[in-house]
Amino acid sequence: MIKLYNSLINKIEEFKPLKENELTMYVCGSTVYNDMHIGNSRPIVFFDCVARFFKYLGYNVKFVSNFTDIDDKIIKKAQSEGVNESTISERYIASILETYKLLNCLPHYKNPKVTENMDNIISFIDELVKKDGAYVSGDDVYFDISKAENYGILSCQRVEDLISGARIEENQNKKNPADFTLWKKTIVGKNWDSPWGKGRPGWHTECVVMINNILGPKIDIHGGGLDLKFPHHDNEIAQSTVINHNYIASYWMHNGRVDLNGEKMSKSLGNVIDAKGLVKEIGYGAYRLILLMVPYRQPLNFRQELLDQAKSDYEKIKKAKLTFAHKMQIDYGIKDYQIKIQNNELLNLKDEFIKEMSNDFNTANAITVIYKVLKLINTSYRSKELDPEYAKELLSLFDEMLWVLGIDFENTLLSEEEVDIVNKWNEARRNKDFESADKYRAIINEKNIII
Ligand SMILES: [Zn+2]
Incomplete structure (x- = not known):
């Protein structure tokens, strides 16, 4: 309801x-x-x-x-x-x-x-x-x-x-x-x-x-x-x-209206922030987070701290998703993870998200549910025994929620060559071949491979 x-x-x-x-x-x-x-x-x-x-x-x-x-x-x-x-x-x-x-x-x-x-x-x-x-x-x-x-x-x-x-x-x-x-x-x-x-x-x-x-x-x-x-x-x-x-x-x-540093924003006062300029600068993910972090009926005070927070939050979301999706690609060869959610803990989180959105579209609280899923992703990333089916559900749920808020993004898969480099790096580390490991790590950094 x-x-x-x-x-x-x-x-x-x-x-x-x-x-x-x-x-x-x-x-x-x-x-x-x-x-x-x-x-x-x-x-x-x-x-x-x-x-x-x-x-x-x-x-x-x-x-x-x-x-x-x-x-x-x-x-x-x-x-x-x-x-x-x-x-x-x-x-x-x-x-x-x-x-x-x-x-x-x-x-x-x-x-x-x-x-x-x-x-x-x-x-x-x-x-x-x-x-x-x-x-x-x-x-x-x-x-x-x-x-x-x-x-x-x-x-x-x-x-x-x-x-x-x-x-x-x-x-x-x-x-x-x-x-x-x-x-x-x-x-x-x-x-x-x-x-x-x-x-x-x-x-x-x-x-x-x-x-x-x-x-x-x-x-x-x-x-x-x-x-x-x-x-x-x-x-x-x-x-x-x-x-x-x-x-x-x-x-x-x-x-509600949008203020700038506690003052009314208006063209006549000359203190307006151009939407196109800002979205080009920070991307739609951070931009939308700024607007959605505050319940819609409340006035929103646009200021530097809010901008910085939205930017860093969106980076965390993006990094968590990409590193986890890439790990699944490297460790399990999973490229497509869209799956029906069946895990109880995840179903509860899905319900919680829907409940928050159904409560007068409380996007601010819906974002906190997204952070709960993000935390599970980060914990799973570090886990030694990851169930690939659970991992797929986790990413699917994350995607669904991000889509509803419009802060979703294309999942960029790693190329064969990139997977190969990461595999070699992992192997070198397993063999304690630190010289080769350093070499591959340098390539990973240079190519900006997110893992
Ligand atoms: Zn009208």
Whole structure:
């Protein structure tokens, strides 16, 4: 049984899929005018683990994340470079897709773009107007929050507080100061024809339209960063209550923010860490460990010690697996070790890992179970009487767990020549031929053979 924290009701709940053995999940993606920073990568990596875990349990996973490829910021950047907006958006979509790959994320079911969904967006807004959930005023179309069922349910805000809240700017065209724009009439930048004149849609309407079109009127999980809870996610929900009479998803999940050395990370402060640069520098294993060592709902304070720890932990994981796999290759000639786990101690560890992941995806505790397996691997490595079948199960279990967290890696086998050198070294040591042993050890070091 998977339990997860549902932000919609602020409670831990048992997960019940809409369709047996299927997970439909949507996570708000990037506005494509910049490269991803480590803060943007947290939901991408975390929800990738959620998708992987469901797959591991045998679910058919449909994970969708969008690209917002029309926005004032994209227009501004295009103007400053003297190019059209699609040049900017395509550049950053390519860069972000490359970053997903570098981060070892499984390919998403779909990555829809707003510009490719314009007909659907326009007919969705039209339907909102027809159902009296939206109105045309001045040049624009607004959503009427008084028509939503339980507006502000996600962020637990009361409509009265929102109305009196000073942070909502006064707009004479709005019936209610908290009403939000669905369609903005404009000819600045890329624009589309609509029943309300040339213009483009507001940000809050795109996600709900793409969810409906790709995954249906209701999905299992809608995720995103905590900063999107209000107004973006509440506004997505508001539209869905008028069109589909639901809150879009059975479960809403929000990850905490990423700080840098205890300070808020933001582009305007100039203290952001580029995701692609960092993953290229330290590799996806250490990168993902940084994000997964802290439970996802907590804020994560990125700092040097955390980076150093993740790097050294990942080295230990890698070294343990490779040295052990190579030992099995040399001592027993085992090259392929994938096997069903039957040993009781290992089955218990597998259960423990699944239990931790099923407890609101507690990746931090799941990592500690990985360390328990790592310890067994290191003990077995030194053991004089190793049962090869047990060793295979041990490595299989280790691989499974690493895969769920996306910190797995290719198992590089030793070449015939490398096995031969190691065998000669072992033989020389057995014969107490220290001169030859030293010679072979030097070759092993020079060739960087991991044993
Ligand atoms: Zn969204």
